[in-house]
Amino acid sequence: xxxxxxxxxxxxxxxxxxxxxxxxxxxxxxxxxxxxxxxxxxxxxxxxxxxxxxxxxxxxxxxxxxxxxxxxxxxxxxxxxxxxxxxxxxxxxxxxxxxxxxxxxxxxxxxxxxxxxxxxxxxxxxxxxxxxxxxxxxxxxxxxxxxxxxxxxxxxxxxxxxxxxxxxxxxxxxxxxxxxxxxxxxxxxxxxxxxxxxxxxxxxxxxxxxxxxxxxxxxxxxxxxxxxxxxxxxxxxxxxxxxxxxxxxxxxxxxxxxxxxxxxxxxxxxxxxxxxxxxxxxxxxxxxxxxxxxxxxxxxxxxxxxxxxxxxxxxxxxxxxxxxxxxxxxxxxxxxxxxxxxxxx
Amino acid sequence: xxxxxxxxxxxxxxxxxxxxxxxxxxxxxxxxxxxxxxxxxxxxxxxxxxxxxxxxxxxxxxxxxxxxxxxxxxxxxxxxxxxxxxxxxxxxxxxxxxxxxxxxxxxxxxxxxxxxxxxxxxxxxxxxxxxxxxxxxxxxxxxxxxxxxxxxxxxxxxxxxxxxxxxxxxxxxxxxxxxxxxxxxxxxxxxxxxxxxxxxxxxxxxxxxxxxxxxxxxxxxxxxxxxxxxxxxxxxxxxxxxxxxxxxxxxxxxxxxxxxxxxxxxxxxxxxxxxxxxxxxxxxxxxxxxxxxxxxxxxxxxxxxxxxxxxxxxxxxxxxxxxxxxxxxxxx
Numbered sequence: 001x002x003x004x005x006x007x008x009x010x011x012x013x014x015x016x017x018x019x020x021x022x023x024x025x026x027x028x029x030x031x032x033x034x035x036x037x038x039x040x041x042x043x044x045x046x047x048x049x050x051x052x053x054x055x056x057x058x059x060x061x062x063x064x065x066x067x068x069x070x071x072x073x074x075x076x077x078x079x080x081x082x083x084x085x086x087x088x089x090x091x092x093x094x095x096x097x098x099x100x101x102x103x104x105x106x107x108x109x110x111x112x113x114x115x116x117x118x119x120x121x122x123x124x125x126x127x128x129x130x131x132x133x134x135x136x137x138x139x140x141x142x143x144x145x146x147x148x149x150x151x152x153x154x155x156x157x158x159x160x161x162x163x164x165x166x167x168x169x170x171x172x173x174x175x176x177x178x179x180x181x182x183x184x185x186x187x188x189x190x191x192x193x194x195x196x197x198x199x200x201x202x203x204x205x206x207x208x209x210x211x212x213x214x215x216x217x218x219x220x221x222x223x224x225x226x227x228x229x230x231x232x233x234x235x236x237x238x239x240x241x242x243x244x245x246x247x248x249x250x251x252x253x254x255x256x257x258x259x260x261x262x263x264x265x266x267x268x269x270x271x272x273x274x275x276x277x278x279x280x281x282x283x284x285x286x287x288x289x290x291x292x293x294x295x296x297x298x299x300x301x302x303x304x305x306x307x308x309x310x311x312x313x314x315x316x317x318x319x320x321x322x323x324x325x326x327x328x329x330x331x332x333x334x335x336x337x338x339x340x341x342x343x344x345x
Numbered sequence: 346x347x348x349x350x351x352x353x354x355x356x357x358x359x360x361x362x363x364x365x366x367x368x369x370x371x372x373x374x375x376x377x378x379x380x381x382x383x384x385x386x387x388x389x390x391x392x393x394x395x396x397x398x399x400x401x402x403x404x405x406x407x408x409x410x411x412x413x414x415x416x417x418x419x420x421x422x423x424x425x426x427x428x429x430x431x432x433x434x435x436x437x438x439x440x441x442x443x444x445x446x447x448x449x450x451x452x453x454x455x456x457x458x459x460x461x462x463x464x465x466x467x468x469x470x471x472x473x474x475x476x477x478x479x480x481x482x483x484x485x486x487x488x489x490x491x492x493x494x495x496x497x498x499x500x501x502x503x504x505x506x507x508x509x510x511x512x513x514x515x516x517x518x519x520x521x522x523x524x525x526x527x528x529x530x531x532x533x534x535x536x537x538x539x540x541x542x543x544x545x546x547x548x549x550x551x552x553x554x555x556x557x558x559x560x561x562x563x564x565x566x567x568x569x570x571x572x573x574x575x576x577x578x579x580x581x582x583x584x585x586x587x588x589x590x591x592x593x594x595x596x597x598x599x600x601x602x603x604x605x606x607x608x609x610x611x612x613x614x615x616x617x618x619x620x621x622x623x624x625x626x627x628x629x630x631x632x633x634x635x636x637x638x639x640x641x642x643x644x645x646x647x648x649x650x651x652x653x654x655x656x657x658x659x660x661x662x663x664x665x666x667x668x669x670x671x672x673x674x675x676x677x
Binding site: 018019020023026027030031034038083086087088089090091094100103104105106107108109110111112113115116117118119120121123124125126127128130132133134135136137138139140141142143144145146174175178179181182185260261262264265266268269272273276279280283284285286287288292297298301309314315318 | 368369371372375376379383386387388389390391392393410411412413424427428430431432433435439442443444445446447448449450451452456459460461462463464465467468472473474475476477478479480481482483484485486487490503506507510511514517591592593594596597600601604605608618641643
């Protein structure tokens, strides 16, 4: 235990000497400032609607919800202007109201990339506004998890789970590899092997160092953005488990390579793959299996639940189970590859 | 020139060890392959409805027109599926009344959307207003145009990182001190170090376009903007190499800068055009916009000249600041 504590002390001093504590604090501060002051609290991701209303057609739509549709749109005085506006905004649709023998009709102008489902849903929406689909409010609505609504979470706070996942939880992936490779380069590890302490303890000390930095970074970001009323137990468990497995993964990669530049590409590719589920975070209906099997998929949803939904543990349990499994797998891989760290091939 | 080439050759020889050069060339190509698989799925995504036998065929056909449908055996299976981590919406019929089943944590006003869907199922299309669908023929989904642009920019930034790490490696092993005793000038050294970082995006760009199936683009314009962007690549690499004394701090400074750079790209994507003036300070904003417009097929030479001018002007100012820093702290 004493050996381990002295290794831990050495690792901390090394990180402080290399300004790592400063870097963690600086990046946490940057993220806090960006989340609080740069990312807007609301952003309208719905398609913009550019409208050219024919006056005669509008007269026939007086008893409908047309006015609400017009209020949501940007109105132009010709079809050409609508098209010109659409060419500058790839997330827009055009609506040209026409009059056919005293009855209204319309032309929906799409960008061209939309699939049929999206176009048909837009037609349904427009027909509803123009009074041809009667709104039916009589359906029974069953909400399976009351109180789990995230509708009122501002957008800037909604990105906090991603920030703490990508920065705090996964920081070990890169940084621990850099630290290990630097020690290999400076032959510190080879010198270390001649001491009574074993390499496994050294790697363990590095893991714990990364773990504590992950906690520090996450706590700062959460406290200064979301506040203190979160499920801290679940949040820290998820961050801790992720820090351990990502650090083990980083160590495994670093053990296999001789230099930082050669390890850099695998690390970047792994980081990008782990970051891929972020797409599903912003587009929840897009969740193919190859994204769902990524550990970061359940992690980001587990963090979102821990920060914003009280009384619910479903996603946390899923993420925690997956993370424990990965801790076992990657700890084993680290131990198996540790001999490479000492230069024994 | 010979000295610049010999620095470049040395970097290539070092990079071929441990397959580094191979990784550097392959990584963005691998990412392009992944994106080309991924992008059609994103473009094809729409609402997913789960139902059981209580819905009639006519209702199911109508649902298929506005989304993907999954048939399950009973309400319990629907509840299990809706409770899954993604967003799917359950719809069943109890006698003559519809029941909408939602998890509760869906994004947006899904309850309102589902009531509209139910209203649609009850509607008679013969009463609908006559309509026509046309398009402005912009067939490139945003995930492809934005994704391809991001990949090209990744290659540009990767080039900069390689330059920076190479410089830091020379600092750590005192190679720079040894080189200072040679006739090699500082500018020659920087240019020699930069060649590999500049060549990479030029190699990657046509390969990425080919993988993404983007043909008929204005390659002259793209080549021009990638070449102009190499000024930023050199600055980024030099910044990392100048302010970092070791590889750990090089990674950290690259990471810190990445937030700033990524922010300007995300702003270009998410903000309305009227607010883009907030991003004019960032060379990466201009690089992104120029490449995006070329990929989307809406670029003009006028815009390219303006964006190139902005990239060059801002980057030269940044070089000036970096030069003052380097002179003050003698870090290179």
